[in-house]
Amino acid sequence: MVHETPSTAVVDGDAGLGLVAGPYAMRLAIEKAKNVGTGWVAVKNSNHYGIAGYHAMMALEADCIGISMTNASPLVAPTYSKERLLGTNPIAVAVPAGDEPPFVADMATTTAANGKLEILQRKNESAPLGWLQDKEGQPTQAAQGIVEGGALLPLGGDREHGSHKGFILGSIVDILSAVLSGANYGPWVPPFVSFLDPDPNPVGEGIGHFFGALRIDAFRPASEFKTPHGHMD
Numbered sequence: 001m002v003h004e005t006p007s008t009a010v011v012d013g014d015a016g017l018g019l020v021a022g023p024y025a026m027r028l029a030i031e032k033a034k035n036v037g038t039g040w041v042a043v044k045n046s047n048h049y050g051i052a053g054y055h056a057m058m059a060l061e062a063d064c065i066g067i068s069m070t071n072a073s074p075l076v077a078p079t080y081s082k083e084r085l086l087g088t089n090p091i092a093v094a095v096p097a098g099d100e101p102p103f104v105a106d107m108a109t110t111t112a113a114n115g116k117l118e119i120l121q122r123k124n125e126s127a128p129l130g131w132l133q134d135k136e137g138q139p140t141q142a143a144q145g146i147v148e149g150g151a152l153l154p155l156g157g158d159r160e161h162g163s164h165k166g167f168i169l170g171s172i173v174d175i176l177s178a179v180l181s182g183a184n185y186g187p188w189v190p191p192f193v194s195f196l197d198p199d200p201n202p203v204g205e206g207i208g209h210f211f212g213a214l215r216i217d218a219f220r221p222a223s224e225f226k227t228p229h230g231h232m233d
Contacts, residue, residue, distance in 0.1 A: 002028070007036050010181050011043045015206055018049030018070070022209055026055045029213040030062050037218030042181035045205035048072075048192055052092035053106030059094060059213045060102050063222040066094040067212035069173045071183070073191040076110055076170060077151035079163045082137040084151045085186050088114050089173035096216070098226035109170035110152045111163075114193075117143055117152070130157030147195045176210040183208025 001012040009028055013021035025041040032039025049055070052068045059066025072087025088108040095103040108114075112131045120127050120143040127143045134140040135149030139158075146152060155166025178185035184204040191198060216222040 007032050007038055009041045013043055013046030015045055018047045021046045022049035022055050026058045026211045029211045030059055033064050033213035033215045037215050039213045041211045043209040044181040044183035046207050049209055052090040053104055056092040056094035060096045063096055063216050065214040068092040069177055070209040071174045071177045071189050073193055074187045074189055075152045078167045079159050086170040089170040109155050109166050111155055111157050178208030181208045
């Protein structure tokens, strides 16, 4: 089911694979951008959608700037908090270029993505300081700390290094991906990990994503944008 306007849409993922709902929604955003200059699509009732950057990069061939984000398992504690509230909530942006490779940013809004922590857990290795905290809210390097009630930390690690900014970025992703679409947000997001149980009283439907496409020639000729004048010695 799709509820849409010329430039926006909400897609119901039908509790299916995010790897199916995500590309569908991104293609829809690109088509809307082709027609009216910009396209924005939110998705609810979905699941893990894979690599954020993959979806953003779909816009490159259409000479569009692509944007992709999703919420995720509640594994992240806000600054000064013990409670897990947000996911790693990645943001990806892809920008086409001329003779050079495209600009592609794909980042979690935490100090480190959960996948990197899982690798350390499998290797029985310690995590760097600033990645996570224990269940009492204290910094820890024990990679298993998150399984034992701890939490990942927002980008920055602690208040002195700007973790409040990482918390804000993760919150923005949650709002656009889930509050806007009608998906679950915050601690109600269905977990990917085996050590968390789904909340019995969800506030929305499934996991949420958000996609955007901006047609470059709605602003200036794409050839000029992709090959700007000037050079660096």
